[in-house]
Every structure is written in C-alpha cells, then in structure tokens.
Amino acid sequence: MxxxxxxxxxxxxxxxxxxxxxxxxxxxxxxxxxxxxxxxxxxxxxxxxxxxxxxxxxxxxxxxxxxxxxxxxxxxxxxxxxxxxxxxxxxxxxxxxxxxxxxxxxxxxxxxxxxxxxxxxxxxxxxxxxxxxxxxxxxxxxxxxxxxxxxxxxxxxxxxxxxxxxxxxxxxxxxxxxxxxxxxxxxxxxxxxxxSERKVLRDVIIEECNRDESLFFSEKAVAGMLAVREKMNKGRVMSLTEPCNTISAHLAKVSLNSTDPVFMVGDRYRRFSSREAARIQSFPDSFIFNSVSQIRQYKAIGNAxxxxxxxxxxxxxxxxxxxxxxxxxxxxxxxxxxxxxxxxxxx
Ligand SMILES: C[S@@+](CC[C@H](N)C(=O)[O-])C[C@H]1O[C@@H](n2cnc3c(N)ncnc32)[C@H](O)[C@@H]1O
Missing domain, CATH: 3.40.50.150 (Vaccinia Virus protein VP39)
Structure with a gap:
C-alpha cells in the first residue's frame, strides 16, 4: 500500500x-x-x-x-x-x-x-x-x-x-x-x-536509578524544601500508583523548590533519570538519546x-x-x- x-x-x-x-x-x-x-x-x-x-x-x-x-x-x-x-x-x-x-x-x-x-x-x-x-x-x-x-x-x-x-x-x-x-x-x-492498559509511574521506574547518588537531592536541599513546603506547595512527590505529572523541558534543572515532579525512595528525594523521563514520555528503550549532553536530552524529551x-x-x-x-x-x-x-x- x-x-x-x-x-x-x-x-x-x-x-x-x-x-x-x-x-x-x-x-x-x-x-x-x-x-x-x-x-x-x-x-x-x-x-x-x-x-x-x-x-x-x-x-x-x-x-x-x-x-x-x-x-x-x-x-x-x-x-x-x-x-x-x-x-x-x-x-x-x-x-x-x-x-x-x-x-x-x-x-x-x-x-x-x-x-x-x-x-x-x-x-x-x-x-x-x-x-x-x-x-x-x-x-x-x-x-x-x-x-x-x-x-x-x-x-x-x-x-x-x-x-x-x-x-x-x-x-x-x-x-x-x-x-x-x-x-x-x-x-x-x-x-x-x-x-487494564493504562500505565502508572511504577511501570517505568528503573530500579538501578534508585542507587544512583547523582540523582538524589542533598540533605540541605531537602531541609530547605521542607521548611516552605506547606506554604508553597513545593516538593511534588509523585505516587508510584498513578501516572506522573507533566514533565517539562527543564527537567535537568529540577529542584525541590520547583513544582516539577520528583520521586521518593525511602525517605530520600530524587529526580528522574533521562531514561526514566523518556519512558514517562513513552519513548521505547531502543530510542537513542546519548549522543548529546544530559541537559539536551532532558530538554528534547520534555518537549516531545x-x-x-x-x-x-x-x-x-x-x-x-x-x-x-x-x-x-x-x-x-x-x-x-x-x-x-x-x-x-x-x-
Ligand atoms: C514542542 S517542541 C516539538 C517537539 C516535537 N514535536 C516532538 O514530538 O519531539 C517545539 C520545537 O520547535 C522548535 N523550534 C522553535 N522555533 C523554531 C523555528 N523558528 N524553526 C524551527 N524549529 C523551531 C524547537 O527547537 C522545538 O524542538
């Protein structure tokens, strides 16, 4: 055809x-x-x-x-x-x-x-x-x-x-x-x-990323966020059992003081890896992003x-x-x- x-x-x-x-x-x-x-x-x-x-x-x-x-x-x-x-x-x-x-x-x-x-x-x-x-x-x-x-x-x-x-x-x-x-x-x-065909965050989280220290926020960042969370609605921790909030093009610079989605592992907060962000956007794992920097990857993924x-x-x-x-x-x-x-x- x-x-x-x-x-x-x-x-x-x-x-x-x-x-x-x-x-x-x-x-x-x-x-x-x-x-x-x-x-x-x-x-x-x-x-x-x-x-x-x-x-x-x-x-x-x-x-x-x-x-x-x-x-x-x-x-x-x-x-x-x-x-x-x-x-x-x-x-x-x-x-x-x-x-x-x-x-x-x-x-x-x-x-x-x-x-x-x-x-x-x-x-x-x-x-x-x-x-x-x-x-x-x-x-x-x-x-x-x-x-x-x-x-x-x-x-x-x-x-x-x-x-x-x-x-x-x-x-x-x-x-x-x-x-x-x-x-x-x-x-x-x-x-x-x-x-039965709907997907939630748990379906795309990569276990290995839970051990990647570079994805976690520092204790100082967490303390700062907790101090203002009630007033400012910061630290948007996503539930594993629901679809994630919209991810944006500036995910590389996500801070706990923004309204961007973050994720909690035990009592620690972390950002999504670029591969997780790509999965949240429904890109297949075969889609290659790594010929550009992490910041550029997050931007392209968040815009898609x-x-x-x-x-x-x-x-x-x-x-x-x-x-x-x-x-x-x-x-x-x-x-x-x-x-x-x-x-x-x-x-
Ligand atoms: C919302 S994104 C589109 C994402 C794309 N549809 C996808 O699914 O991956 C908008 C795109 O417009 C591009 N853009 C902005 N101004 C442009 C221009 N003047 N000429 C060509 N592309 C432009 C940006 O670089 C960006 O990639």
Missing amino acids: EKIKVASLFCGCGGMDLGVIGGFSYLGKEYMENPFEIVYAVDNDEYCTKIYNDNFKHKCIVKDVRDIKVDEMPQFDMLIGGFPCQSFSISAQNPPRLGYKDERGMLFFEMVKILKERQPRLFVAENVKGILSANKGKAFPMIVDEFRKAGYMVAHKLLSASDYGVPQKRERVIIVGFKNKEDFYKFHYPLKVKS VPPVMMWHIARSLQSCINTPCLERNIVDSMSVVNNTPVQLSLF
Missing part, C-alpha cells in the same frame, strides 16, 4: 514523528507500523535534530521554519507540527487580530502559510492546554480561524496522554484539519484505552509529544483516510461524539 507522505515542522527529537510512523515497542506492547512516511522534517535546534537523526532512517534538517522555501518542499499529504506557543498579544486591539505586532514571530503562521500554498489533504497541530485560554480565550478561536481560512475543516480536542497508555497526565490540544468534507466527517479522536499518544491519533487518521465505507464511519464518529466528553468542534 502506498504510504501517506508527511512533512513535519518543529520535529524536535521526533516524539510526534515516531508516533505517526509507528513500528516500535513500549512496555511490552507492539505499536505496529502505520501507513505514513516522513518525507520532510525540520527543526532549528541542532541537538534535538542530532537525536532525531540517530533514530530514524530518514533524516531531518536543521533549519528555521521561517526560512523554508515552500516550493522546494517535496510532495506531501499531511503536515504535522507542535508549534511553539508564544503569548499572543491581541487583548488591547480593537478589533482583535492575531499577529498584530510580529507575524514572523508567531510560528504557527508558518504552518498556515505552507497549508495555504500546498493544500495537503490534512494537518495535525499540537499545543499546550494553555493555548485554549490564552488572551482570555480570544487567541485560540482566531488560530483555528486562520487554519480554516487556509481552506480546512478543523476539529480540536484536549487529550490526556494518560488515557492512551502513557504513564503521564500530560494534556495537549490536538488540532486536526481536512481538505475534504468526507475525511472530516469520518474522523474521530482515538478512544481511551481500557483501564508522547509517541504512544500520537500513535493512537495516527491510527484514527489513517482509518479515516483509508476506509472507503463512508456511511459506517459517520455513524462511528457520531457515537464517539455522544459517548465521550465531547467534542468534534466545527468552525
């Missing part, structure tokens, strides 16, 4: 891309190959692109997306990208409009520009939950409107990675857009996995879209594109809308 060709912007170390193409195993489960191939991938960070290129047969290029010459991109059917989320300064404008001061600075416009010029069949954009409330809730509808004006029917939904077999409560907004009405009506967001969550999204996309039986799928997607906390939002 011919594969669906994908162009990936802001590809980072490749969490989203790995999920899209599939063909990996994680915590004993096989995530089979999907009928997608990445034909173009770009990120401007030389360290995460190094990790990317250590892990995929196809290669990504180090480039600022604003320098992409759209007519030089290869042919593709799907554009994907977790665009960096700037703060959108629109609140003081009348009428409010996106990109008022610095359109070049607002990188999601680069996705819009490419969509306008190339009109691929579909796109997927990912962003943090905060985008829904940015600028008192005004920015998000305008972002969606820009995608719509590029010629797409657009849906969005807030997904939690923990609902898809990832041991992390990472919530992300997934925006999808389709050129064809048929694709749009057939699409449904992936169903949550059964509770969990591959397993993206795999489920890719399965939904491919079944909507490849399934000829339109009527059956309209029924499916309607029942999904009715059975889950909403929403296939039409704009």
